[in-house]
Amino acid sequence: MKEAVKEIVCQEEDLQPGEMMSATFGRHDVVVCRASDGHYYAFLDRCIHQGAELSKGKICGAPEPTDELGEYNFQREGDILRCPWHGREFDIKNNGCMLANEKLKLRNFKVVVEDGQVALTK
Numbered sequence: 001m002k003e004a005v006k007e008i009v010c011q012e013e014d015l016q017p018g019e020m021m022s023a024t025f026g027r028h029d030v031v032v033c034r035a036s037d038g039h040y041y042a043f044l045d046r047c048i049h050q051g052a053e054l055s056k057g058k059i060c061g062a063p064e065p066t067d068e069l070g071e072y073n074f075q076r077e078g079d080i081l082r083c084p085w086h087g088r089e090f091d092i093k094n095n096g097c098m099l100a101n102e103k104l105k106l107r108n109f110k111v112v113v114e115d116g117q118v119a120l121t122k
């Protein structure tokens with residue numbers, strides 16, 4: 001039986017909630033994100049629009065409409081990954097789905113946290 005590939009990408013304390021970093025996993029450039037709930041997520045570090053490095057973007061929140069026409073609340077701070085080139089936004093905690101079109105999503109990788117180390121596996 002083939003053993004699962006697992007690579008340590010950082011230490012738990014390297015990222016605080018709402019932060020991200022670039023890393024490599026095998027031959028892939030990845031962006032490792034720590035969402036507002038403290039959980040880690042990892043995605044291919046290439047925007048599905050035109051290939052920008054997402055790790056050079058921003059982790060932020062997203063505006064959500066209110067009952068008042070033209071009024072928005074800024075919510076989900078720390079859970080949205082915004083591309084640096086054209087601003088497409090991806091939901092970190094929902095498999096990297098694009099906010100504007102949930103049928104489109106980033107390639108994601110499985111993250112395991114053991115003994116203070118954050119690793120990717122497949």
Ligand code: FES
Nearest residue numbers: 047049050083086
């Ligand atoms: S390359 Fe990411 S939004 Fe265009």
